[in-house]
Amino acid sequence: MSQMTMIQAINSALDTMMDKDPSVIVLGQDVGYFGGVFRCTDGLQAKYGEHRVIDAPIAEGGIIGSAIGIGVNGLRPVAEIQFADYIYPGLDQIISELARLRYRSGGEYFSPVTVRAPCGGGIRGGQTHSQSPEALFTHLSGIVTVMPSSPYDAKGLLISAIESNDPVVFFEPKRIYNGPFDGDPNKPSLPWSQHPAGEVPEDYYSIPLGKAAVVEEGNELSIITYGTMVHVAQAAVRRAGISADIIDVRTLVPLDVDTLRKSVEKTGRCLIAHEASKFSGYGAELSATVQEECFWHLQAPIVRVAGWETPYPHAFEWDYFPGQERILAGIRNIMESV
């Protein structure tokens, strides 16, 4: 075991898989010589060569489209999109091609592409470097969508993503690249070395796709969340002084319905939190699923805490971000309902 940031854990996952499987190829803007603008691919080109860690032109559609072809020809591409906010020129390739290739060819063609993209706010990125577009991808049939909340999960899930023969969109919450973040920007930032999930094995291990993690156990309330918001929810629960299950969904599609059901059947109350805007956000799917699965166990209406329905504004980053106060208000709301 060693201490790793999420960046180092992602780097370690790529390194582990490139070492284990010569068909694994990394491509993206600035990923090669430079090692990525967030350093996730640092050192990989020097170790595995320019034909396996490939700097790409600034063309997200080209990166994803060519990754599909690389995958069809037997290699296992991991494409980096520099920011999730820049993934949209690649959407046609993801929606019309990557998601449906297996289906439309009667199961005979597939491309095991992993698309990595840093997402989320909290770095003063304004509306072009802060978005959480996961719901655009979870709506597609044929794509696995993942968002880890810790270095340990990031490595294990990324290895599973690379090994998967299904295409995976792998979102990395960049605010927690270097340390867990509880939603309070005025507190000094914590390093991952002070968090148990910053302990990461250097060798191969994997975390299965499609399995949620219960990061805290309790019996009064179930909080279902993912990404940066896992840490914000933990801090809010401590402040609220209640006993809550906190479930980190980790894999958004396929969703681990069993873990959600067991928790809500136990607690009878459910709060859903994510950074993206509420309307048609992924929380809508979570809410509908919980309602379908657990209606007769619910003691209060399901509450969603999410970003406002505006683009992510530069000057009002912390008013936009659904921090502890908004989760606490949600908790009060749900606990006071009878």
Next chain:
Amino acid sequence: MTPKSRLHIPHPSARPGEAPDFSYLALSEAGAVARPDDDTPAGKIENLAHELVRVMDDDGVARGEWVPDLGAEQLLEALRLMLLTREYDDRMHRMQRQGKITFFMKSLGEEAVSIGQGMALDAGDMLFPGYRNQGLFILRNTSLVDLMCQCLSNTRDMCKGRQMPVMYHNVKGNLFSVSGNLATQYPHAVGWAMASAIKGEDHISAAWVGDGSTAEADFHYALTFAAVYQAPVVLNVVNNQWAISTFQGFAGGERRPFAARGLGLGIPGIRVDGNDLLAVYAVTQWAAQRARQGGGPTLIEHVTYRGGAHSTSDDPSRYRPIDEWGAFPLGDPVKRLKQHLVNAGHWSDEQHAKLQQELKETVMAAWKEAIKFGTMTEGPRLDVRVMFDDVYEEVPQRLIRQRQQLVDLKGEQS
């Protein structure tokens, strides 16, 4: 042995610790490239995409058929605007380093592109800048205070706190809103030009992208539409050699010049010395005149060099020689225009130093004024309710409720 296919991986000519090497740049002598009439058919002037239009020689003397009709007064104004842009950049860069703004992008070394082109276009022409075209905003009389307030996201911010620094716009100045996404403005410029022609007006549009962004599909959509409809647009590629850490070879610059990207579509291309204000002005005037009289689009490649980092988040010493700019064969656009004016007897070192000092003071005074409207950490703050405006023309009921929730929440906290 049977030959096998092998990928070509582009390599820049020098990495950190190595001597800069610009031998890959094809140069022409100043004055060597002929200036065709602006109604010459595209097929007869394909040489312009491969040669390099230069007016000023290494001694600052203007030569050849592209020497523009610019008087000393206009050239002195161009020099002043380039210097002002550089002083503005310098001040804002330092303010980012001091934590007063979150981010900044300088245009160091590329000032002649914005200033030379801006001067050659009419006030009614619509400009679609990239994020390194602050010179266009300065040239079109956007006040420094307004530019600074945008970077500060303060109570006078034209973007109402929504955009990262440098994403300016100026409606009165016919300057479109700068996007953080790359090359997206290129098709917009073509569409604007199509509308101008549909409406029977003689305004044209112009757009800018970097060498790296030519890889984006939007660049190619724009060229296709411009060619098909012969839209009155001047499309510019500012080839500053570097797209963050990847050199221009990763956008395909090793094979053919960026100016030649339109040739297959019948769009004339001109490759110009982007650090030669006279040459930039001359080719822009040529392309604008051609567009205005129904000759359609032109693609101009400005060969220049990104003198600074990509942005304040970047560290170029990790991927290119630190002294590379000093070895760039086309020099520094400010020094070159200065030399030209000094040689012609219109300017002196003393006047230059005095002007620089004055502009420094102008910029400092603007900064002092700008911060009165607040910074990210001090002074007046924008009303948070502004966050919910302008998502739609009228604020919808859902957003009115969310706005109230936020106001109530903040009230409880305070």
